Amino acid sequence: MTTAAELRRNLAHDLASAGHLRTQPWRHAVEAVPRHEFLAGGFFEQVPDSAPTAWRPVMPGTDDWLRRCYADESLVTQIAGTIAPGDLRGEIMRAPTSSSTMPNLVVRMHEELRVEDGHQVLEVGTGTGYSTALLCRRLGDDAVTSVEVDESVSLRARNALAACGAHPDLVVGDGLLGYAENAPYDRITVTCAVVTVPYEWVGQTRAGGTILATVGGWLHSSELARLTVEADGTARGTFLGGQISFMLARPQLPPPLGLLPDFGAGDERRTAFGIDLLADWTARFVAQIAAPRAQRITLGPDGRENHVLLDVETGSWAALTRNNGQWTVRQGGPARLWDDVADHITRWRTDGSPPLERFRITVTPQGQEITWPRVA
Numbered sequence: 001m002t003t004a005a006e007l008r009r010n011l012a013h014d015l016a017s018a019g020h021l022r023t024q025p026w027r028h029a030v031e032a033v034p035r036h037e038f039l040a041g042g043f044f045e046q047v048p049d050s051a052p053t054a055w056r057p058v059m060p061g062t063d064d065w066l067r068r069c070y071a072d073e074s075l076v077t078q079i080a081g082t083i084a085p086g087d088l089r090g091e092i093m094r095a096p097t098s099s100s101t102m103p104n105l106v107v108r109m110h111e112e113l114r115v116e117d118g119h120q121v122l123e124v125g126t127g128t129g130y131s132t133a134l135l136c137r138r139l140g141d142d143a144v145t146s147v148e149v150d151e152s153v154s155l156r157a158r159n160a161l162a163a164c165g166a167h168p169d170l171v172v173g174d175g176l177l178g179y180a181e182n183a184p185y186d187r188i189t190v191t192c193a194v195v196t197v198p199y200e201w202v203g204q205t206r207a208g209g210t211i212l213a214t215v216g217g218w219l220h221s222s223e224l225a226r227l228t229v230e231a232d233g234t235a236r237g238t239f240l241g242g243q244i245s246f247m248l249a250r251p252q253l254p255p256p257l258g259l260l261p262d263f264g265a266g267d268e269r270r271t272a273f274g275i276d277l278l279a280d281w282t283a284r285f286v287a288q289i290a291a292p293r294a295q296r297i298t299l300g301p302d303g304r305e306n307h308v309l310l311d312v313e314t315g316s317w318a319a320l321t322r323n324n325g326q327w328t329v330r331q332g333g334p335a336r337l338w339d340d341v342a343d344h345i346t347r348w349r350t351d352g353s354p355p356l357e358r359f360r361i362t363v364t365p366q367g368q369e370i371t372w373p374r375v376a
Contacts (some may be wrong), residue, residue, distance in 0.1 A: 012027050012031045036060075038100060038133070039077070040160065045075075055093075076098075080097060115135075115139060119139060120143055122185045122204065136166040145169040175190070184206045188201050193216040206229065211225075218293070219295075241355070260310070263319040278296070309337045316335040352375030358375070
């Protein structure tokens with residue numbers, strides 16, 4: 001039987017061969033930190049062909065549990081905000097709320113963070129603690145502060161870290177507020193996605209320091225951004241590409257849909273663009289810039305499929321249908337969501353459809369702005 005140490009070495013070799021592990025200190029960390037300790041409570045696997053998606057627990061002692069702990073895959077560790085693998089027998093059809101991120105993304109983010117000896121790091125989202133343990137191995141326990149919103153998740157991470165001999169400063173709280181007590185930080189790394197980068201992170205980062213966070217939205221397109229904090233308190237940066245996806249920070253999750261508007265009301269017209277344009281990752285990201293609080297739902301009244309964008313807070317909505325190859329849109333509420341989306345998509349295409357790696361993100365006390373350049 002292959003030992004955990006051998007599996008760690010194999011994982012490090014595979015990650016290095018794929019270009020995710022680029023420097024020796026991080027390779028040493030991957031070879032040293034036992035990921036299975038952070039999955040000792042088991043994990044959930046998706047039930048094949050289930051619709052809606054169902055999950056079932058995989059516990060230590062099963063045939064391939066140890067091997068899968070060192071596979072390059074994300075492993076769900078909590079369902080519906082409270083349910084751990086050991087709490088369940090059978091299957092559950094609820095949304096995942098915590099996971100152990102796939103190792104290639106963990107190490108890619110650590111490499112992109114560009115830490116140096118002596119740096120102080122704030123990690124937002126402790127999760128299982130595996131990523132935290134790698135940071136401790138690289139920089140030392142005293143250099144690492146990690147914030148987790150879920151007290152039970154933080155406790156499990158603390159126990160796993162202690163079992164590995166790591167004792168960073170673990171904080172239970174809202175990571176969107178950072179942790180001012182240990183500021184300023186040289187680096188902030190974020191293991192959840194955000195709709196907007198909180199200015200608290202900028203204010204707690206030294207001038208010249210780095211914030212690494214996945215920025216996305218409620219239409220489910222996101223990218224990893226690396227921002228540098230400037231002396232005037234502005235953070236500027238670019239996106240690193242790769243279609244990175246994380247669970248959204250809980251305080252920034254979309255609100256419940258509630259009572260739906262009457263989609264038969266409003267103004268109807270033909271539109272050159274249909275909902276199919278949102279199948280493209282970058283186009284969907286552009287749509288989120290235009291309609292940052294819109295959610296997408298699909299309804300099928302009267303035998304016709306309606307693709308709806310809905311802003312619950314303002315009551316604005318756009319319902320798109322396709323008949324005989326022609327898209328029509330009906331819109332209601334104070335804003336015309338689809339007009340805004342179509343305008344942004346048109347300008348992005350006119351500017352040469354630049355990839356997300358060319359987009360720029362700026363964060364100031366007044367808020368967040370994402371722009372793109374014109375490609376010649």
